[in-house]
Amino acid sequence: MTSTINIAIIGASGYTGGELLRLLIHHPFIDNIQAISTTNANRRISDIHRDLLGETNIVFTEHIHLDNVDCIFLCLPHGSSAIWLQNNSIPHHIRIIDLSSDFRNTSFPIEHSSDRYFIYGLPELNKSLYTPNTDIANPGCFASCIQLSLLPLRNSDISKDILDIHCTAITGSTGAGSLKSDTTHFSWRDNNTQVYKPFQHQHEIEIHNHLFTNILSPAFHFIPMRGSFTRGILACSYFTIQPHIQKDDLIHLYNSFYKDMPFIVHSYDSPDCKRAINTNKFFYHIDVIDNKAIITATLDNLLKGASGQAIQNMNILYSFPETSGLQLKSSVY
Numbered sequence: 001m002t003s004t005i006n007i008a009i010i011g012a013s014g015y016t017g018g019e020l021l022r023l024l025i026h027h028p029f030i031d032n033i034q035a036i037s038t039t040n041a042n043r044r045i046s047d048i049h050r051d052l053l054g055e056t057n058i059v060f061t062e063h064i065h066l067d068n069v070d071c072i073f074l075c076l077p078h079g080s081s082a083i084w085l086q087n088n089s090i091p092h093h094i095r096i097i098d099l100s101s102d103f104r105n106t107s108f109p110i111e112h113s114s115d116r117y118f119i120y121g122l123p124e125l126n127k128s129l130y131t132p133n134t135d136i137a138n139p140g141c142f143a144s145c146i147q148l149s150l151l152p153l154r155n156s157d158i159s160k161d162i163l164d165i166h167c168t169a170i171t172g173s174t175g176a177g178s179l180k181s182d183t184t185h186f187s188w189r190d191n192n193t194q195v196y197k198p199f200q201h202q203h204e205i206e207i208h209n210h211l212f213t214n215i216l217s218p219a220f221h222f223i224p225m226r227g228s229f230t231r232g233i234l235a236c237s238y239f240t241i242q243p244h245i246q247k248d249d250l251i252h253l254y255n256s257f258y259k260d261m262p263f264i265v266h267s268y269d270s271p272d273c274k275r276a277i278n279t280n281k282f283f284y285h286i287d288v289i290d291n292k293a294i295i296t297a298t299l300d301n302l303l304k305g306a307s308g309q310a311i312q313n314m315n316i317l318y319s320f321p322e323t324s325g326l327q328l329k330s331s332v333y
């Protein structure tokens with residue numbers, strides 16, 4: 001195991017960059033942090049991420065110093081990560097963890113981009129494939145929540161008869177990033193809810209590519225919604241099962257599959273978002289009513305749906321304990 005590493009965050013003034021900074025300044029195996037920002041160079045990171053006032057004196061810089069970095073987190077908009085990698089020649093020994101969708105949408109878990117190999121970084125699906133030479137395409141937030149809701153079904157006999165999976169999921173406003181828009185404006189978002197991109201959300205491709213197999217190949221019907229809260233995703237997936245399959249069969253399947261996965265928690269009641277907020281945990285609840293299985297799940301879009309999962313991936317890549325820097329409890333009230 002490497003003792004400590006140095007990291008750089010590109011796009012460090014945004015929401016996912018801010019969450020990485022908040023967690024990595026206290027991470028036991030991180031030494032030096034470079035916070036790269038094109039718009040805030042020379043300002044203290046606490047001038048932008050005000051929750052970090054009193055925590056650190058780190059200042060944003062415009063350019064990365066490659067001689068002092070082991071791992072780079074790309075927290076850029078879709079399309080910008082690939083451009084950044086084209087414009088910056090990164091030595092091979094430096095690992096990349098990309099939070100955008102630029103290297104996610106392949107049907108094979110590893111995407112080859114020029115001279116780099118990106119692996120689809122849902123650890124509960126692919127961590128056995130990580131090597132010291134692979135880079136990580138960190139999954140999307142809805143895609144993480146929905147895939148973790150269904151992952152144990154992927155190679156199960158139960159799945160052969162599942163023809164359709166329906167999912168309705170709602171996300172908070174931070175899922176759209178920190179740039180202001182009509183649908184993140186307080187006056188619109190507060191006390192409001194809306195369906196958007198029904199059956200056309202970009203994460204459907206990701207779910208098709210990485211979750212579905214010859215055994216589990218249903219028609220997938222996804223209704224995304226945006227809600228009047230800042231953080232969190234709640235996803236409810238349901239499908240018809242054969243009459244002989246009982247609720248306990250599904251609970252046994254899920255609990256066995258997830259037994260060694262530190263952030264996956266079986267909930268005995270229907271989970272609410274607040275228990276997941278500010279944690280890297282994914283909570284799932286299973287019910288069966290009239291031959292319909294219902295999986296209700298929640299995670300924090302900025303943590304298990306983004307920056308927390310990126311740190312989990314870094315921990316695995318560098319053989320740090322998987323939960324390092326991520327042992328977080330929600331506050332609820």
Ligand SMILES: NC(=O)c1ccc[n+]([C@@H]2O[C@H](COP(=O)([O-])OP(=O)(O)OC[C@H]3O[C@@H](n4cnc5c(N)ncnc54)[C@H](OP(=O)(O)O)[C@@H]3O)[C@@H](O)[C@H]2O)c1
Pocket residue numbers: 010011012013014015016017036037038039040075076077078080099100101139140141174175176177178179301302305306
């Ligand atoms: N928000 C979530 O819940 C979430 C979840 C999963 C994945 N993601 C993905 O993670 C990536 C970062 O998301 P985010 O929520 O952190 O976004 P964000 O708050 O909008 O931050 C993106 C940062 O990228 C930098 N940037 C560079 N070129 C840019 C450009 N052309 N337009 C706008 N910003 C530019 C800016 O940082 P500087 O000014 O510092 O350079 C900006 O602060 C995105 O690809 C997003 O889809 C987000």
